[in-house]
Amino acid sequence: MNISKLRAVIIDDELAARETLRHYCNKYCPQIELVGEAHDVPTAIDLIQQAKPQLVFLDVEMPFGNAFDVLEQTTDVSFFTIFITAFSEYAIQALNFSAAYYILKPLDIEELIRAVDKVVEQDIEQKSAQVSVLQNNLKHPTQRKIVLPTTFGFEVVNVNEIVRLSGSSNYTEVFLTDGKKKVVSKVLKHFQEILEDQGFMRIHKSHIIGLDHIVSYQRGRGGSVIMSDGAEIEVSPTKKEDLMAYFNR
Numbered sequence: 001m002n003i004s005k006l007r008a009v010i011i012d013d014e015l016a017a018r019e020t021l022r023h024y025c026n027k028y029c030p031q032i033e034l035v036g037e038a039h040d041v042p043t044a045i046d047l048i049q050q051a052k053p054q055l056v057f058l059d060v061e062m063p064f065g066n067a068f069d070v071l072e073q074t075t076d077v078s079f080f081t082i083f084i085t086a087f088s089e090y091a092i093q094a095l096n097f098s099a100a101y102y103i104l105k106p107l108d109i110e111e112l113i114r115a116v117d118k119v120v121e122q123d124i125e126q127k128s129a130q131v132s133v134l135q136n137n138l139k140h141p142t143q144r145k146i147v148l149p150t151t152f153g154f155e156v157v158n159v160n161e162i163v164r165l166s167g168s169s170n171y172t173e174v175f176l177t178d179g180k181k182k183v184v185s186k187v188l189k190h191f192q193e194i195l196e197d198q199g200f201m202r203i204h205k206s207h208i209i210g211l212d213h214i215v216s217y218q219r220g221r222g223g224s225v226i227m228s229d230g231a232e233i234e235v236s237p238t239k240k241e242d243l244m245a246y247f248n249r
Contacts, residue, residue, distance in 0.1 A: 006120070008032040009051055011044040011070065012059035012084060020107055021057060021084070028109055029116045041065035045073050053079050055119060060085035060102075068094075068138050077131050080119045096194040097146050097159075098134035129156055144198065148174060148184045155182050159198055163229045165191050165208040175229055177213075203243055204236045211246060 008025070012018045018037050025034055036051045038044040040063050048056065048070075056079050060067045067083055083102035085091050095102045101115045133145045133156055144159040157176060166173045167188030174182040192202045202208045203225065213228040222237040235243055 005033045006031055006054045006080070007035050007051065008055040008057065009036040009038065009047055009053045010034065010057045011038045011047070011062070011067075012057070013039050013062040014059075015039075017059070017084070017105070017107075021112075024107060024109055024112055025057075025116075028113055031116060031120050041069050041073070044070050048074050048079070055080045055082065055116075057082050057084055059083075060088065060091045067091075068134070071131060071135060080122065081131070082115045082119060093194055093197070094134060094137055096190075097137050097144060098130045100130045100134060129154060132156075146194075148182050149186065150182055150184055157182075159195070160210075160212070162195075162200075163210050163213045164227055164231065164233065165195075165200075167206050167208075175231070177228070179229065201239075201242065201246065203239045204234055207233050209233060217243075217247070 010018050010021050010025075012021065018039075022034060022037070025032055032055060035053060036047050038047040042064065044058075044062075058067045058070060058081050060083055071077055071081075081100065083091075083095055083100060084105065084107070085095075085102055086105045092102065101118055103111045103115055129147055133147050137144045145156055146159055146162075148155040148157060157174075161177045163175045163177055165175070165188060170185070170187055172184045172186055172188050172191060174184055176182070188202070188206070188208060191200075191208055195208065196202070199211050200208050201211055209225060209227060215226045215228055218224045218226065218232070222235040222240045224232050224234050225243075226232050
């Protein structure tokens with residue numbers, strides 16, 4: 001993305017948080033130009049419509065609504081978003097599914113710089129996909145989609161279409177129900193953190209499986225599972241107890 005300066009706004013209900021972020025941006029992020037601030041959902045929507053920013057720093061929790069209300073009520077979401085959030089498992093899970101960028105409070109300078117750098121490198125198509133997936137997952141939590149950043153761009157797939165994931169170095173191979181394989185530029189641990197409550201289990205240091213896609217279990221020290229795509233996946237002895245507990249529910 002070749003833009004010398006991104007027009008940016010800060011949306012956060014805490015004055016001290018806005019001041020800190022403003023100071024950090026001015027000092028450490030020369031790629032952006034701050035053009036406005038807002039403190040709640042109504043003023044945020046007005047600011048976005050008037051300032052037409054290219055980047056929005058958006059606090060997740062605010063009075064009279066939250067960041068997702070801002071996205072829902074803004075007519076033209078033609079901007080990049082970096083979410084600012086105190087720890088909230090639900091919010092972070094939603095953000096991770098959409099591959100959105102976020103910074104945890106209290107703000108860390110290095111995290112801010114990394115997030116801004118990622119946005120500058122990002123293309124408008126991926127931004128649109130992130131917003132679309134985020135809104136879908138908030139409206140339909142049982143029909144989740146996930147953004148998979150691949151070597152050549154990104155893919156959006158339904159979570160229930162993922163049979164298994166295999167980790168290799170800094171990449172993860174994602175195997176789908178239609179027989180296709182996606183190579184994703186994320187480590188396996190990233191997917192473990194966001195999929196473990198969605199019917200998936202890490203059964204080996206190199207493998208995460210969709211529990212609904214298990215066809216059979218073969219006994220052994222740890223044993224192995226046969227998946228719906230025909231793959232036989234070894235179960236680590238340390239993970240066997242967790243897998244057996246799932247079968248015995």
